[in-house]
Amino acid sequence: MAIERRPWTAAGKTAAGQRAARKAARWLALLAALATPSRSARAYHTEQEHLTDDTAWTIAGDKAWRLGLFKAAVGLGDRVTLGSYIWPWVGRTPNAYLKWRFYAGDAWHWAAQVGFFRLDTAAWDKKAPDPPVFTVTSASFLQSVRLSKRNQLSNSLVFTAVRARGTVDQDTLRGAGDAGLTNLQYVGAYELRLSKSTALVVTGRYLIAQVLEASTRFTAHPDEYTTIDVVADAQDDSVVNFRGAFSIVPSFAWSWQTFNLELGLGYGNFNVPGVNFMINRRTLIPTLDMYWTF
């Protein structure tokens, strides 16, 4: 395909100015869209556009970006989404996730997702010689099926590994540790499309297994004459003994032209998003998310 090269003439300058004007207009339109979230327009729970949280779906159709309260993401084609949780960056925690919808059929869709967080406590404690570093790696295997035009069901297995490594340095104790917490969760999401812009989503989460693994080396001084060096590793679920934790969260998802709002109230063990650590206490779980896709 031949590309016409325009000469750098007055006409070219005009064309450049027009492009700039069009760009500015697009930004203005975007800002207007962001500022008027309740503007009703064409249906956005479509065959091309789907909720992407806890489903095999990726950002697709004519949308390439998602920006919201908690996440920012970009669609790389229709099959890949690259995103990040926003708030951890405030705590100097770089993080990202990548979802690949590797199979897209008429009814069945399959995807794999990996995520990564890294928290280096040196950002806060610059005096510590070897401050703890936490890394969170997650891998998900997701499947969504279109049961009917209005009914969608998604199932996923989420494996998460949290690893902490660091050194404690006190007068009576010097120790280095390496600890890992792994868990496996099942997440099911049922979506019932009530209208073109409204859907009821019921998300269930079940903690299948959670295991703490740790290796440590520390030196204790129980008295001034005695030094005890301890070398240990552990694999234990007694301190994280809440296998079987669950949550059920019904919510409504409204999707307009660019603005999306999710509101819900559920019950169970709250799951820290991204990190996938379930809190060992059952409570009411209110949910709120809003984001723009464009």
Next chain:
Amino acid sequence: MAPLRLRTCWPVAGLAGLMLGCSTRGVVKPRAPDMTELVASYDSPTGVLDGRDTAQLAAAVAIFSQALASTDLVPRLRDLLGALIEPVTPNLSDDEDGDNGFHLDVKANGYLEATRICPGWTLPSVVDAGNGNVHATATFSEKGPDPVVWGSVAACRYRVGSTLVELTPAADVDGLRVYWGEDVDRETLASKDLVFSIDVRAEIDGESSALDVDFRVVDQGALEYLVPVDSGVLVVRANADGSFVLRSRDGSFACAEDFDCDLEPLDGN
């Protein structure tokens, strides 16, 4: 559907690989000496009561008793065992326990190595590495501490009252071995039967002698000595009144201070 199977396989394989890659490395524990046979000897002594062994028994028990009393070894070793077990005893209460409040509160696998500097001969004692030390090793698993603790002494100097004591190794092998058994913890240690096997040289007020003794601490303080005789080994329990109970493979016998034993077995065997 074949392409689907192919495409779904490798993300699953990747997930499995990630799970395997996150497993932690294991600790390589030092190997404890085998005390099984020694421990079994206390319940199944192999020797027989023979009047010709009386002098040998009396002399051995007298030497052992005197040496242990002079060196104050048993309470000192028990104290070290208490310090050893502390870090691997889960802290079940929420209370902080002083400035050494560090415990493995999970089921763990590993080992501890304790070094206690000896207090020396000066009064008051000072922390000085030149006074030698006692070194002890214990291993533990997810079930709790393993049954054997072992260690050595290195020119360990201390006072027992006005008596000056120095313990030195008698051989290259570990001179201190203790069998504290299964399920020991901070609370049960004081009431546990402990089997000691000591092989050191003890210099007491300038007089050096071998201290090679196997004994068991039972009933929270009574001592049972394992004494070799021509026919095997006998177990001699020292009573508080100075008398003894002697156990042989033929039964238990009551003995006076001079090992004049009643030939009628205590248990009727």
